[in-house]
Amino acid sequence: MDQTNQDLTPQDNSNDSNKIIQVNIEEQMKTAYIDYSMSVIVGRALPDVRDGLKPVHRRVLYAMHELGINYNKPYKKSARIVGEVLGKYHPHGDSSVYDAMVRMAQPWSMRYMLVDGQGNYGSQDGDGPAAMRYTEARLQRLGESMMEDLDKETVDFTLNFDDSLQEPTVMPTRIPQLLVNGSSGIAVGMATNMMPHNLSEVIDGCVAYIDNKEITIDELMKFVKAPDFPTGGIIFGIEGIKAGMHTGRGRVVLRGRVNVETMKSGKEQIVITEVPYQVSRDALAEKIGYLVNNKIIEGITHVANESNKDGTRIVVELRRDVVAQVIINQLYKYSELQTSYGINNVALVNGRPRTLNLKDMISEFIGFRHEVVVRRTQYELREAEKRAHILEGYLIALDHLDEVIALIRNSVNPDEAKTGLIEKFGMTEIQAKAVLELRLQRLTGMERDKIREEHAEIMKQIAHFREILANEGLRYQIIKDELLDVQKKFGDDRKSEIQYLANEMRIEDLIEEEDVVITVSHLGYIKRTSAAEYRSQRRGGRGAMGGRTRDEDYIEHLFIASTHHTLLFFTEKGRCYWLKVYEIPEADRNAKGRAIQNLIQLPTDDKIRTIIDIPNLEDKEYVQKHCIVLCTKQGIIKKTSLEDFSRPRQNGINAITVQEGDQLLDVSLTDGNSFIMMAVKSGRAICFEEGKVRTTGRGAIGVFGIELDENNDEVIGMLCVSKDDVTKQILVVSERGLGKRTPFIEPLDENATAEDKEKAVKITDAEGIEKLYALSYRITNRGGKGVKTINITEKTGALVGLLAVEEKDDLMITCRSGLTIRMRVADIREAGRATQGVKLINIEDGDEIAAIARIEEQEVEGEEDKEAAGIVDVNPAPEDAPEE
Structure with missing residues (x-):
C-alpha cells in the first residue's frame, strides 16, 4: 500500500514533460464548457445579424457560387455540392449540409428560396427529400444577389478548417435576409426563433429608416406590419407581434385559412386551403380525425386531405344541422389549425449574441450595407x-x-x-x-x-x-x-393575412384610410375593392363585370365605405353583426370574394339584407344623436337608438323581432329629424315624418308603415331624407333597367292654398332669400297606401330600387348576372312621379337589375376609359314614356 501511494506522489523532475499540473476540476469544466458553448453559438446555431445566415448556409451558398451553379446554368447533383462543402469548408456530417441545402429550396420552409432544387425535395405533408444522389440544385437569382460584389473586397475572408482555402466571414448581401427569411436554432444556454417577413415591407422599412434615423418602432410598423409566412395563413392578433417588434421577444398566433362551401346535397363542408407554418397537412388531418373519433368535436362526418403539389385542400364535411363557424372555432381550439410561435430575435452582433428589436435589425443591416458600399x-x-x-x-x-x-x-x-x-x-x-x-x-x-x-x-x-x-x-x-x-x-404581396382582435385599440393607425367599394353577393361572398378600379361611363352602356360569381349568384349589396369605419350587418331574420371595413379581405373587381360565414358567425339559414356604415361607434355624442330605422317586406317599420348597437358582440344581437312569413328588408341611419319613404313593388311610395314612429327597444316588433296590395306585393326599399337636406332627389329604378329622378321638393305654386303653405318647407337660397317649397311626395300618416312613384308596365317590370341622390353623385347598378355599370346621376333625366323614366342599362334577356347604390362624388382615375370599363356598345337612351 505504501509503495503504491509513493508511486502516485508527484516527483520533482527536471524534465518538464513529466510534470503533472494540478487544476481545479470545477474551473476546468467551466472554461471548457464556455469554450464549447461559444463555439456552438458562433459557429453553428445563431445567424449573423448582417447577412442572416448561419455558417453552414453561408458555406453552401459560397460553394455553389465557386462551382458556378448560377440560376441560368445547368443543375448539378446535390451530392457534388455537399461533397464540395464538406471537403473544403464544413467538416461535419453530410446530412447536416444536405438538410440545410434542402431547406433553402423548399417553398413551404423559406419565404424566399435561395436554392433552386430539382427532384424530390420532400413535401408539406412531412415527407423527407430523396437522397442527395438523386436530387439536383443550383442557385436562385435571389441567392446570387446575396453574393453580389463578393469579389470586390467588400467583406473579410478567413482561412478554412485546414488553412488551405479562404471563405467569407459574411456575405455582402443586398437582401435583408435575417428579417426576410427569419431563422431558428438552439445553442447552449440560448436559442433563436426569428419570423420571416415580406421583402417589400422590409425594404419599405429600411428606406424609411434611411430617410429618418430617429424613426420609432411604431412608425416602422406602418411598413413592416407583421411576419409573413411562406404557407400563408391568418395572423390572429397583433399585440404579441408588437411586443416582439419592440423588445425582440413576443408571440405570434397563426391560423389556417378556411372556407365554407355548400355541396350539391345542401350540406356544408369546411375547406382548409392554408395551414400554419411548419404544420404537416397529413398530421393535421389525422388530428382532426382523432378529435372526431374521441367525440371531442361533434358534427364532422368525414375528413380528407386532398392536397397536392398545386396547393393545400383539406376537406372537413359537416352534418346538416351544425353551424360551420362553431366547428371552425373548435378546430382552432383543439388542433394545429391554430398554432402559436414564440418570437426570440437573438442574432450575432460583432460576434456576440444579442436580442434585437425591429429597429436594431434594420439599423444593423443598413450599417453593414454602408460598410459594403x-x-x-x-x-x-x-x-x-x-x-x-x-x-x-x-x-x-x-x-x-x-x-x-x-x-x-x-x-x-x-x-x-x-x-x-x-x-x-x-x-x-x-x-x-x-x-x-x-x-x-x-x-x-x-x-x-x-x-x-x-x-x-x-x-x-x-x-x-x-x-x-x-x-x-x-x-x-x-x-x-x-x-x-x-x-x-423580388418583391411580392403578403401571403399571411393580419386579423386584428376587437380589444386591440387604435389598429386603424396601422391601416391606410381610403375609400373602398364593398360588395356582397346573394350567396354571401364579400370583398372590398379600391374605388378607382371602377370606371365611370355614360348611361346606356353594357357595363363592366363587378364580381365573378357562380351561375346562381349575383351581387346584392354594393356601396362605398372608408377602411376605418365599422359596418353593421343586418340579416333577414333581424340579427345584427359588426365588422371593421379593413377586416374584409381585399380583392380585385373580378374576384368572387370571401364567404361571409368566415368573417361573422352567421347561421346557415340566415343571410345579410342590409349593411350600415358607421364612421365611429366610440363617439358617444354621435351614437346618442342617431337612430336605426328598420323596415320589413310586409311593411313593418321600427326605430331604435344607435346606442343600442354600439357594443359589438361576436355572436351578434337581435335588432328586431321578425314575425313568421316576414323578412327584414332595409335599414337606415337617421338623425331623428327625417322624412321616411317606403316604396313597394307595384310602384307606389309613401312619405311620412320620422316622428310618427316612436323609439323602441331592440326586441320590439314595430308598427305598420305602408299598406300592401293583395297581389304578392311587398316593400322593395326605404330611405330616410333629413329635413336639413331635402334638396336631394328621389331615384327609382325598375327591374328592366328603366329609371328616373324626381326632385324631393319643388317651388311652391303661387296659387297654393294656406294648408299647402303650412306644409311647405322653408329654404334660404344663395342670395339669402327665404323661399317656400312643396314636397313632391305629399306627407301623410304612416300606414297609408301612398302615391304612384313610377308607372309600372310590362316594359318596365316591377320596381326594384329607391335612392335619395344628388346630381354630383354617381350611381352603381348591378345585375343578377354580375354585370356592373357606373354612371353619373346628372346623366339621368328628371321626370315626374307617374312616368316610366329612361333606359339606364341594356338588359339582356333573362337578366334583371339586382341592386343599385349611390356613390358620392370623388376623383376616379381613368374616367371615360371605355376599354377598361368593358363597354361593348352604348345605345342612346329612349325618351320618357308619356304620363298616363
Whole structure:
C-alpha cells in the first residue's frame, strides 16, 4: 500500500514533460464548457445579424457560387455540392449540409428560396427529400444577389478548417435576409426563433429608416406590419407581434385559412386551403380525425386531405344541422389549425449574441450595407486608379510614339528598354512594363482614340468614386436605390393575412384610410375593392363585370365605405353583426370574394339584407344623436337608438323581432329629424315624418308603415331624407333597367292654398332669400297606401330600387348576372312621379337589375376609359314614356 501511494506522489523532475499540473476540476469544466458553448453559438446555431445566415448556409451558398451553379446554368447533383462543402469548408456530417441545402429550396420552409432544387425535395405533408444522389440544385437569382460584389473586397475572408482555402466571414448581401427569411436554432444556454417577413415591407422599412434615423418602432410598423409566412395563413392578433417588434421577444398566433362551401346535397363542408407554418397537412388531418373519433368535436362526418403539389385542400364535411363557424372555432381550439410561435430575435452582433428589436435589425443591416458600399467603392477606386495609371503611360507613349519605337528597337533586351522608358519619359515601372506589352494593333489611329476615350471615362469614374467616399448622403442614396431595385426584382404581396382582435385599440393607425367599394353577393361572398378600379361611363352602356360569381349568384349589396369605419350587418331574420371595413379581405373587381360565414358567425339559414356604415361607434355624442330605422317586406317599420348597437358582440344581437312569413328588408341611419319613404313593388311610395314612429327597444316588433296590395306585393326599399337636406332627389329604378329622378321638393305654386303653405318647407337660397317649397311626395300618416312613384308596365317590370341622390353623385347598378355599370346621376333625366323614366342599362334577356347604390362624388382615375370599363356598345337612351 505504501509503495503504491509513493508511486502516485508527484516527483520533482527536471524534465518538464513529466510534470503533472494540478487544476481545479470545477474551473476546468467551466472554461471548457464556455469554450464549447461559444463555439456552438458562433459557429453553428445563431445567424449573423448582417447577412442572416448561419455558417453552414453561408458555406453552401459560397460553394455553389465557386462551382458556378448560377440560376441560368445547368443543375448539378446535390451530392457534388455537399461533397464540395464538406471537403473544403464544413467538416461535419453530410446530412447536416444536405438538410440545410434542402431547406433553402423548399417553398413551404423559406419565404424566399435561395436554392433552386430539382427532384424530390420532400413535401408539406412531412415527407423527407430523396437522397442527395438523386436530387439536383443550383442557385436562385435571389441567392446570387446575396453574393453580389463578393469579389470586390467588400467583406473579410478567413482561412478554412485546414488553412488551405479562404471563405467569407459574411456575405455582402443586398437582401435583408435575417428579417426576410427569419431563422431558428438552439445553442447552449440560448436559442433563436426569428419570423420571416415580406421583402417589400422590409425594404419599405429600411428606406424609411434611411430617410429618418430617429424613426420609432411604431412608425416602422406602418411598413413592416407583421411576419409573413411562406404557407400563408391568418395572423390572429397583433399585440404579441408588437411586443416582439419592440423588445425582440413576443408571440405570434397563426391560423389556417378556411372556407365554407355548400355541396350539391345542401350540406356544408369546411375547406382548409392554408395551414400554419411548419404544420404537416397529413398530421393535421389525422388530428382532426382523432378529435372526431374521441367525440371531442361533434358534427364532422368525414375528413380528407386532398392536397397536392398545386396547393393545400383539406376537406372537413359537416352534418346538416351544425353551424360551420362553431366547428371552425373548435378546430382552432383543439388542433394545429391554430398554432402559436414564440418570437426570440437573438442574432450575432460583432460576434456576440444579442436580442434585437425591429429597429436594431434594420439599423444593423443598413450599417453593414454602408460598410459594403464604402469598401466596394474603395476597391473600385483603387482598380480605376491602377487602370488610369496604365492609360496615362499609354498616352505618354502615344505622344512620343516615334521616339518610343526607336528606343525599343535600339534596346538590347526588355530590361534595357524598360529602363530607357523610365529615364527618358518619366514613366513608372508599371507604366513602362505595360507599354512594352502593348500590341502593335493598338497603335492604329482608331485604337489611339479609344485609349484617349477610355482614359477620359476612367477619370470621370474616379471623380465619382471620390465623391461617393466624401459624401455620406450620396452613399445612403446608393443603398436606397439598390434596395428599391431588389424590391422591384423580388418583391411580392403578403401571403399571411393580419386579423386584428376587437380589444386591440387604435389598429386603424396601422391601416391606410381610403375609400373602398364593398360588395356582397346573394350567396354571401364579400370583398372590398379600391374605388378607382371602377370606371365611370355614360348611361346606356353594357357595363363592366363587378364580381365573378357562380351561375346562381349575383351581387346584392354594393356601396362605398372608408377602411376605418365599422359596418353593421343586418340579416333577414333581424340579427345584427359588426365588422371593421379593413377586416374584409381585399380583392380585385373580378374576384368572387370571401364567404361571409368566415368573417361573422352567421347561421346557415340566415343571410345579410342590409349593411350600415358607421364612421365611429366610440363617439358617444354621435351614437346618442342617431337612430336605426328598420323596415320589413310586409311593411313593418321600427326605430331604435344607435346606442343600442354600439357594443359589438361576436355572436351578434337581435335588432328586431321578425314575425313568421316576414323578412327584414332595409335599414337606415337617421338623425331623428327625417322624412321616411317606403316604396313597394307595384310602384307606389309613401312619405311620412320620422316622428310618427316612436323609439323602441331592440326586441320590439314595430308598427305598420305602408299598406300592401293583395297581389304578392311587398316593400322593395326605404330611405330616410333629413329635413336639413331635402334638396336631394328621389331615384327609382325598375327591374328592366328603366329609371328616373324626381326632385324631393319643388317651388311652391303661387296659387297654393294656406294648408299647402303650412306644409311647405322653408329654404334660404344663395342670395339669402327665404323661399317656400312643396314636397313632391305629399306627407301623410304612416300606414297609408301612398302615391304612384313610377308607372309600372310590362316594359318596365316591377320596381326594384329607391335612392335619395344628388346630381354630383354617381350611381352603381348591378345585375343578377354580375354585370356592373357606373354612371353619373346628372346623366339621368328628371321626370315626374307617374312616368316610366329612361333606359339606364341594356338588359339582356333573362337578366334583371339586382341592386343599385349611390356613390358620392370623388376623383376616379381613368374616367371615360371605355376599354377598361368593358363597354361593348352604348345605345342612346329612349325618351320618357308619356304620363298616363
